[in-house]
Amino acid sequence: MARRANGEGSIFKRKDGTWSAELSYRDNHGTLKRRTVYGKTQAEVRAKFRDARERIESGAPIKDASMTVAAWLEDWITKSLAASDRKQATKDLYATLARTHLVPTIGTIALGRLRPSDVEALVVTKRGAGLSGSTIRTIYTVLRSALEIAARDGLLRSNPAAAVKRPSVERKDAPHLTAEQAQALLEAIRGDRLETLFRLMLATGLRRGEALALHWSDIHLDAGLLRVRWTLSRTSQGLRLDEPKTDKSRRTVPLPRSAIETLRAHRTRQLEEQRMTAGAWQEHGLVFTTEIGTPLEPRNVLRRFEVLAERAGLRGVTLHTLRHSAASFLLAAGTHTKVVQEHLGHSSYAITADIYSHVGPAQQREAADRLDQALRW
Known part of the structure; x- marks a missing residue:
């Protein structure tokens, strides 16, 4: 001995x-x-x-669990993730990413044998597969969240993903329309049933889910204001109305005069549509609906917009491009970044300043020109 x-x-x-x-x-x-x-x-x-x-x-477990990462992820999806207060759309996304990207790569590793280097290898593999930086970061977030619960439940001594630096996301200029492109788009959507929806998104920078969730009770045409209180999304449980993710997203947005006029005309057409389909109309109080008053399917709205954008000669343009374009136009017109942040519902000033940094040089040039005009040199 x-x-x-x-x-x-x-x-x-x-x-x-x-x-x-x-x-x-x-x-x-x-x-x-x-x-x-x-x-x-x-x-x-x-x-x-x-x-x-x-x-x-x-207080840690004396021995790490011998179950595989794949088995734990499935357990986490059906229990902890399902019980969390995340939005259903976020739960669906996390479950899909876990099953699509984590299970096939690190799923066979015993949970207790997973090391930080395995997590780093996962990141390298996904980068090699050509995934975007934001997608890789979300995959990492899903893994870290799942392993955090495993550590909490005593299956792991510590979370190996927590020892790995969160993957960075390369900053890119937000894709936006020029004034000429925006004008071409306005011509292409003229007369379409969803014209008002697309015009409003370009005029206000609303997210797709925010625009589709608008109720007439949220809009005050006389005051020229609308309130963002809900967001509509497609989930595994069907179309859902949820509250916005952050307090900053709950906001009041001023309406340009052209948007007010467009909404008034839209309301008149909708009332006529409601009268013509009285027997089938389902009243939900929504601003944008199907021909019978039900919520619009977000994917169908996107498909229709892409068709119209192609008609305008614009490739690679999405509905989110309208949001970026609205912000770019506001900043180019001299609107303070803080005001644009509140207008868009970004959670911080830094996010707005970073995303739309491409507008800065133009503003600086204009400022220099105004200084040149203000003084006698």
Whole structure:
């Protein structure tokens, strides 16, 4: 029997030449437990023994779970993720990313054997596959969230993903329309049933879900204002109206005069549509609806917009381009970035300033020109 150091149990050399040590402890219920650790050398056993003792003293599990990462992810999806207060659309996204990107790559690794280097290798693999920086960051977020619950439940001593730096996202100028392109788009959507929707998004910078969730009770045409209180999205449970994700997203947006006139005309047409389909009309109080008053399917709206954008000669343009364009026009007109932040519902000034930094040089040039005009040099 080897001599033991302070805080260690007895370390024995076995008949086959290996070493072992027995550890006694009480679990969270006060039950006496024993665990034996083994190693090829006395030093290896001593290290394992100390690790086990540290785990007990810190409240961590004495041994990491042997289940696979894939098995844990499925358990996390059906329990902790489902029970979280995240929006249903976010739950659906996280579940899809876990099953599509995490299970096929690191799913076979035992949960207790997952290391920070495995997480880093995952990031490298996804970059090599050509995924965008934002997608890779979200995949990392999903993994870290799932492993955090595993550590909380005592299946892991610590979260290996927490030791890995969050993947960076390369900043790119927000794609936006020039004034000439915006004019071409306005001509292309003229007369379309969704014309008012697209015009309003370009005029206000509303997100797609925010625009589709607008109720007439949210719009005050005489005051020229609209309130953003809801967002509409397609989830695994169908179309859902949810509150915006952040407090900043709940906001009041001023309406340009042209948008007010467009909405008045739209309201008149909708009332006529309602009268013509009185027997089938389903009243939801929504500003933008199908021919029978039901909410519009977000994917169908996007498809229709892409067709109209192609008609205008614009490729690679999405509904979110309208939001970026609205912000760019406001900034180019001299609107303060703080005002644009509140207009768009960004959670911070820094986000707005970073996304629309491309507008800065033009504003600086205009400022320099105004200074040149203001003084006699």
